[in-house]
Amino acid sequence: MDTDEKISAWLAAPNHHLIDSESGDIPELLRQIPGPPTLLYVVGNIDVLHLPALAIVGSRNPTRGGVQNAYEFSKHLARSGFCIVSGLAQGIDTAAHEGALDAGAKTVAFLGHGIDRVYPAENRKLAHRIAEEGALCSEYPLGSPPRREHFPQRNRLISGLSLGTLVVEAARRSGSLISARLAAEQGREIFAIPGSIHNPLSHGCHQLIRQGAKLVESADDIVSELGPLVGHLMQNAELPAVETAAAAQHDSEYRLLLSTLSYDPASADQLAENSGLTIDQVSSMLLILELEGKIQVQAGGRYSKLQASDHK
Numbered sequence: 001m002d003t004d005e006k007i008s009a010w011l012a013a014p015n016h017h018l019i020d021s022e023s024g025d026i027p028e029l030l031r032q033i034p035g036p037p038t039l040l041y042v043v044g045n046i047d048v049l050h051l052p053a054l055a056i057v058g059s060r061n062p063t064r065g066g067v068q069n070a071y072e073f074s075k076h077l078a079r080s081g082f083c084i085v086s087g088l089a090q091g092i093d094t095a096a097h098e099g100a101l102d103a104g105a106k107t108v109a110f111l112g113h114g115i116d117r118v119y120p121a122e123n124r125k126l127a128h129r130i131a132e133e134g135a136l137c138s139e140y141p142l143g144s145p146p147r148r149e150h151f152p153q154r155n156r157l158i159s160g161l162s163l164g165t166l167v168v169e170a171a172r173r174s175g176s177l178i179s180a181r182l183a184a185e186q187g188r189e190i191f192a193i194p195g196s197i198h199n200p201l202s203h204g205c206h207q208l209i210r211q212g213a214k215l216v217e218s219a220d221d222i223v224s225e226l227g228p229l230v231g232h233l234m235q236n237a238e239l240p241a242v243e244t245a246a247a248a249q250h251d252s253e254y255r256l257l258l259s260t261l262s263y264d265p266a267s268a269d270q271l272a273e274n275s276g277l278t279i280d281q282v283s284s285m286l287l288i289l290e291l292e293g294k295i296q297v298q299a300g301g302r303y304s305k306l307q308a309s310d311h312k
Contacts, residue, residue, distance in 0.1 A: 003141070003142075006142050006143075007142065010041075010116065010142055015043060015044055015045070015131070016041075016042075016043055017041070017042040017043075017046050018039060018040070018041055018042075019039070019040050019042060019046065020038060020039050020040075021036060021037070021038050021039075025046055025049075026040065027049045027050055027161055029053075029160060029161055029162075029163075030157065030160050030161055032160075032186070033156060033157075033160035033186050034156075034185070034186070035156065036160075037139040037157060038139075039139060040137050040138070040139055041114075041115040041137065041138045041139070041140075041142070042115075042135050042136065042137050043115055043131045043135065043136040044130065044131045044132070044133075044134055044135035044136055045106075045134065045135055046135065048083055048106040048108060048134050048135050049108065049135060049137070049161065051082075051083040051106060052081060052082055052083065052163060052226075053082060053083040053084070053085045053108065053161050053162040053163060054077055054082040054083075054084060054085065054162050054163060054164055054165075054166060054222065054226070055084075055085045055086065055158045055159055055161070055162035055164070055165040055166065055179065055183070056070055056073065056074055056077075056084055056085070056086050056092065056093075056096035056165075056166045056168060057086060057087065057092060057093065057096075057155075057158065057165060057166070057167055057168070057170075057175075057176045057179045057180075058070060058091065058092025058093070058096075058167055058168035058169045058170055058176050058201075059091050059092055059168075059169045059170055059171065059174065059176065059201050060089050060090050060091040060092075060093075061090075061091055062091045062092050062095075062168070062169045062201060063169065063199065063201060064283075065195075066091075066092060066095075066168050066169035066195075066201060067091070067092070067095045068095075068283060069168050069169075069193055070092045070095035070096045070099065070168045070169075071095040071096070071098060071099040071102075072099065072219075073096075073099070073166065073168070073193075073219050073222075074095065074096040074097075074098075074099030074100050074103075074107075075099040075100070075102060075103045076103075076219035077100075077219050077222060077223065078099065078100040078103040078105030078106070078107070079103045079104075079105060080219065080223045082105075082226075083100075083105070083106045083107065083108060083134070084096055084097065084099070084100035084105070084106075084107045084108075085107070085108045085109075085110070085158050085161050085162050086107070086108075086109060086110075086158065087109060087110055087111070087112070087151070087154065087155070087158055088109040088110075088111060088119075088123055088126070088127060088130070088136075089120070090120055090122065090123070092168045092169060092176075093109075094123060094126060096168075097109060097126060097130060098126065100134070101129055101130070101133055101134070106133065106134045106135075107130055107133070107134040108130075108134055108135045108136075108137060108161065109127070109130050109134075109135075109136050109137070110137050110138070110154045110157045110158050110161075111136060111137065111138040111140070111154065112138075112140070112146050112147070112150035112151040112153070112154045113138065113140055113144050113145055113146035113147070113150060114138060114140050114141060114142045114143045114144035114145075115136055115137070115138040115140075115142070116142050116143060117143075117144075117145070117146070119146040137157070138154075139154070139157065151175060152175060152178050155175060155178050155179040155182055156182045156186075158179055159179050159180075159182045159183035159186055159188055160182070160186055160188075162183070162188060163188060163189065163226050164183070164188055164189035164190065164191055164222065164225070164226055165179055165180055165183040165188060165189070165190055165191065166191040166192070166193070166216070166222065167179070167180055167190070167191070167192045167193070167204065167205055167208060167213070168193050168205075169193075169195065169199075169201040169202065169204075169205065170201060170203075170204030170205055170208075171200055171201055171203060171204050172203045172204050172207060173204075174204055176204060177204050177207070177208070180192075180208055180213065189214065189225060189226065190208060190212075190213040190214065191213060191214045191215075191216045191221070191222055191225075192205040192206075192208040192209050192213040192214070192215060192216070193205055193215075193216055193217075194206060194209065194215055194217075253277060253281060253285065254285060256275050256276070256277065257271065257275055257277060257282060257285050257286075258289075259275075260274045260275040261295065261303065261304065261305050262304065262305060263304055263305050264304060265298040265302035265303060265304045266302055266303060266304070267302050267303075268282050268283050268286060268303070271286070271303065286303055294306070
């Protein structure tokens with residue numbers, strides 16, 4: 001079977017698209033970047049490529065906290081109206097895609113190989129979910145293997161489709177910093193989450209902040225920065241309501257955790273023991289409460305209720 005026959009057979013499947021720079025389906029933001037794609041293979045809904053987008057990138061081997069940050073930031077930003085863009089890699093990329101999907105929102109994955117392959121194989125189920133609820137995209141011909149040089153090239157598409165790029169965790173030399181550099185060259189905003197000076201995966205983010213990236217402590221920092229650029233799109237879009245900690249308090253597990261918190265700081269492990277919840281449940285809920293400004297984080301990674309004066 002020659003190349004044209006392979007493409008025709010591939011296009012015969014549902015929701016398979018091949019768009020080119022002349023068709024008008026290539027998003028305007030991608031048209032503006034240096035070296036725009038001439039062809040894009042897409043599985044899924046091509047309309048999601050035209051939504052206001054934010055890229056979330058980071059380490060393939062993140063810390064547990066990095067995974068939680070990527071997931072929760074993605075979930076909140078998706079519910080604020082952003083399509084989340086990433087690269088389907090293990091680690092931060094995976095958490096970012098899952099956060100958007102769990103929010104009932106859209107996500108786009110750019111691949112460093114032919115779209116008829118899945119890499120890494122562990123993300124096959126996630127790739128199918130993205131294809132059903134968002135879009136998988138590749139500029140590489142069918143059958144192209146995941147070559148090392150493909151991934152830095154595809155990073156320009158991740159940042160190019162997006163109004164901004166959030167780096168969650170990254171070493172000083174990493175593909176995530178390549179994405180950030182490309183975003184800067186494309187005139188996009190760069191955001192970075194700071195971390196412990198003892199965590200090597202914080203060093204890349206700290207370097208970006210020193211170079212002018214915007215330090216973010218909550219998803220709202222990003223929404224307020226990019227909101228004016230897409231305000232009219234967000235106002236007209238039918239978006240699910242943002243999940244807030246106040247609404248989550250109606251959930252029995254949140255009520256249980258909040259009843260366990262006091263003005264005396266306690267660790268996540270202590271809160272899990274006192275509440276009977278798992279440490280994973282407690283850690284996830286604590287992050288949501290922190291993002292929403294409903295609890296206070298103390299030294300040593302301990303948590304407490306907000307003092308009355310802190311609400312002012």
